[in-house]
Amino acid sequence: MELRVLGRTGVSVSRFCFGAGMFGYFGNADLQACTRMVYRALDAGINYFDTSDVYSHGESETLLGQALRGKRDEVVLATKFSLPMDGNPNHRGNSRRWIMHEVEQSLKRLGTDYIDLYQIHRPDVTTDIDETLGALTDLVRQGKVRMLGSSTFPAEQIVEAQWVAERRGRERIRVEQPPYSIFARRIEADVLPTCQRYGMGVVVWSPLSQGWLTGKWRRGQVPNDTNRQKLQPHLYDMSRPDNQAKLDLVERLDTVAREAGMTLMHMALAFTVAHPAVTSAIIGPRTEEQLDGLLEAADINLSGDVLDAIDAIVAPGMTVSRDDDGYMAPELADKQLRRRLGASEMHEAARETMRNIEAFRAQQGKD
Numbered sequence: 174m175e176l177r178v179l180g181r182t183g184v185s186v187s188r189f190c191f192g193a194g195m196f197g198y199f200g201n202a203d204l205q206a207c208t209r210m211v212y213r214a215l216d217a218g219i220n221y222f223d224t225s226d227v228y229s230h231g232e233s234e235t236l237l238g239q240a241l242r243g244k245r246d247e248v249v250l251a252t253k254f255s256l257p258m259d260g261n262p263n264h265r266g267n268s269r270r271w272i273m274h275e276v277e278q279s280l281k282r283l284g285t286d287y288i289d290l291y292q293i294h295r296p297d298v299t300t301d302i303d304e305t306l307g308a309l310t311d312l313v314r315q316g317k318v319r320m321l322g323s324s325t326f327p328a329e330q331i332v333e334a335q336w337v338a339e340r341r342g343r344e345r346i347r348v349e350q351p352p353y354s355i356f357a358r359r360i361e362a363d364v365l366p367t368c369q370r371y372g373m374g375v376v377v378w379s380p381l382s383q384g385w386l387t388g389k390w391r392r393g394q395v396p397n398d399t400n401r402q403k404l405q406p407h408l409y410d411m412s413r414p415d416n417q418a419k420l421d422l423v424e425r426l427d428t429v430a431r432e433a434g435m436t437l438m439h440m441a442l443a444f445t446v447a448h449p450a451v452t453s454a455i456i457g458p459r460t461e462e463q464l465d466g467l468l469e470a471a472d473i474n475l476s477g478d479v480l481d482a483i484d485a486i487v488a489p490g491m492t493v494s495r496d497d498d499g500y501m502a503p504e505l506a507d508k509q510l511r512r513r514l515g516a517s518e519m520h521e522a523a524r525e526t527m528r529n530i531e532a533f534r535a536q537q538g539k540d
Contacts, residue, residue, distance in 0.1 A: 293321075293323045
């Protein structure tokens with residue numbers, strides 16, 4: 174498998190990254206099966222593994238760490254923090270208090286002394302980015318973390334983090350992990366060019382648009398073996414206009430793929446790693462069969478004609494559904510942040526804002 178340098182870190186990672194989001198009760202809690210998938214990925218040339226503390230509430234990290242025993246120094250290991258781990262309001266977010274606690278938990282679960290790439294899973298509007306970068310810088314200097322990353326950050330927050338790091342003497346964020354697929358192209362307009370300007374690596378998640386681009390979801394067909402459908406049914410509610418639009422787009426994209434001699438899934442995976450800003454795409458199999466199917470796309474490169482045909486169906490910079498963005502700014506989610514209010518209304522609005530933020534964070538944890 175092709176290796177690419179992760180931004181300007183000097184670290185080489187595989188074109189596909191093995192995402193362990195399906196390890197644990199969310200997808201597959203069988204240690205032996207998970208270990209076989211990890212070894213199959215290693216044999217295929219994958220040297221980059223990604224997880225998060227919140228995936229199956231720590232179980233993913235535990236299973237991945239056990240599967241990598243004896244192989245730790247051969248791989249680049251990434252994990253994340255920020256999303257809610259439970260109902261405690263301090264067991265989440267980007268504060269120094271939480272980071273210093275949670276990194277120790279991740280190290281224990283992963284069974285390692287250091288994390289190659291430690292990533293902020295989402296922005297946290299309640300925490301100054303300097304507070305976050307200060308804590309992460311200390312972890313780098315302590316040797317517990319090698320590189321810093323962010324995930325699903327808007328372009329302006331990527332710039333702010335770079336600005337703060339330069340002026341405050343903090344470690345820089347070196348890698349961004351945004352959602353990117355044929356159905357989610359918004360980042361082409363701002364996030365990807367921003368990462369290129371700062372020499373950041375880009376590792377994209379959900380390259381198959383939460384399963385929509387696997388070819389399973391077709392008009393008149395309802396797959397019955399989709400684990401995510403059971404856990405996140407709103408993503409596949411066919412009464413929604415954006416999902417109806419996806420069904421039409423899948424048919425047109427499938428035609429392009431078949432004419433190019435490949436499956437829709439393989440074309441979708443190859444599309445994401447064709448962008449010059451993208452270093453690697455995360456594949457997140459639940460079963461060994463799924464992994465084998467995903468790995469078949471490892472060496473596929475799309476021609477200019479195929480990329481042009483995709484552009485004609487889903488325009489550059491377009492995202493079909495807000496579900497695919499992965500993050501909504503509180504200023505859009507909370508109407509009180511968009512309105513001028515009187516004094517009494519301001520007090521009530523402040524309380525409502527906090528309630529909305531907590532509800533928003535809780536929903537992100539489910540996603």
